Amino acid sequence: MTTETKPLGGRIALVAGATRGAGRGIAVALGAAGATVYVTGRTTRARASEVGRTTETIEETAELVTAAGGEGIAVPTDHLEIEQVRALVERIDKERGRLDVLVNDVWGGEHLIKFGEKFWETDLDGGLRMLELGVKTHAITSRLAVPLLVRHSGGLVVEVTDGTAEYNGTRFRENLFYDLAKNAPIRMAFGLAGGLAEVGCAAVAISPGWLRSEQMLEAFGVTEENWRDATAKVPGFGVAESPAYVGRAVAALAADPDRARWNGRSLSSGGLAKEYGFTDTDGSRPDAWGFLIAQETDENVSPDDYR
Template sequence: MIDLTGKVAIVTGASRGVGKGIARGLGEFGATVYVTGRTEKGEHLPAFLKETSIYQTAEEVTSLGGVGIAYRCNHAIDEEVEALFTHVMEEQGKVDILVNNAWGGGIHAWQAYFFHTPFWEQPITLWDDNYQVGVRSNYVASRCAAKIMAEQKSGIIINVSFYGGRNYLNNVAYGVCKASVDRLSADMAYELKDHHVPVFSLYPGQVRTEGMIEFAKHNEAIDIGAMESPQFVGRCIAYVANDHEAIKDTGKILITAEIAQHYGFTDVDGKQPKSLKAALW
């Protein structure tokens, strides 16, 4: 069993979905987790998301054994991101883990045009939102973290990506976003390696987020039981962050199922998820 007690993590976009699971996964190993995002109240959201918020996630982190701290931050606004890191340093004096998970494309994913529509018939805002919060926001947050971690000579940055960075998936804007995240990870890793700060892109598998659970109610072909839990993604990050030899693989793309196989742990339901690499790489 690993122990992240005393480690300070920032997880962006953690009100719900994969980000919430990441925060929970770090919290179960004792980490202090700053849960960032815009959602303070879910009343304006669809019914299946109304109970989601940065405060709810922070409470769950604490209930699992960590220290959850909610911090409202719009990751499309540089000044708010910079204020976040200033705040964390004032309270904690360090940053050990940054997980860039916030993604602006989610507001489009429920629209019919997101799938099976040529890019010339999609709104330009699809590109803008993928880039602004999904690539640029990763760069801004990582820039803030890197200044701290380079001085510390320690820390880790994880950028949540997906197989669309390797092969066509969903649409043009989505694929370019994920490929950019992967290149961002590789190049940041190159510059941070001498400071002993590893950087990785992380590919989850299919994850049973709130949205997928809701979608499955209307599509019998979706097998929720075969998917990874959001918390499993957090467990994967926890194990990598705890590995003092992780720097040797810095810049690589990591796959959640393969991380679990390597370190010998399972999902919260005891299952061993299978890598999607053979099908989607």
């Protein structure tokens, strides 16, 4: 199958924050569906970001996109720097003349999160940095990239976050700055929806479940090959999903001719798997948010019931 005959053949995508985790999974899945994918982030083979990881780079993500069947283009970008983002969008415009899918997955604030503290005890500088990384970056990127996206009808903006509107709306995410950072993308998608609908485009928020990101696997001392070993210590990890799962969710959404029906909605990888019929890499369909909600009233519920 040539790129042109794939579901997203000829489409141009920007995945902002594609160095690792969900962003990388989304970029690769879009590439597998035939898209040309610009992948951005701060960690390159020459320089690491404040996250401090050198094992994943945007160049590697771009190569994975190309190997999957698309075309990956790595562009080092700090999405807090307006002129860098402006130059990125201008480059896409010059090289492709359009943008069909914008994925806002910029984050990189895990090292700043401290749970179990009262708000007035938290580190203010670290908290404000979380808001910069998880909110300001998204606002800058959408403001500068959406004018290119709306030139053609059918454009899609995807705000990646942690938690759905249903889950986050009635539950405090333990750290106020983190809570704000992860609720803001949901409101961004909701706020963009009306204006985008008027020009034939759409915006959604999407959340993976318990993500087996590179950092999460490392924290548990396991790999993608033996990740189930971690359930001996944390049984709930049995509902975890690979980054490919949320990637397939975004690719399915982008390829849906009727994707505008989701405009303004808060979605999850597990929910979209039921809608579109795709699976995770092991053939299962994890529903982490369903499991977490069920666990609140039944401590004996099994993760296996939500795969």
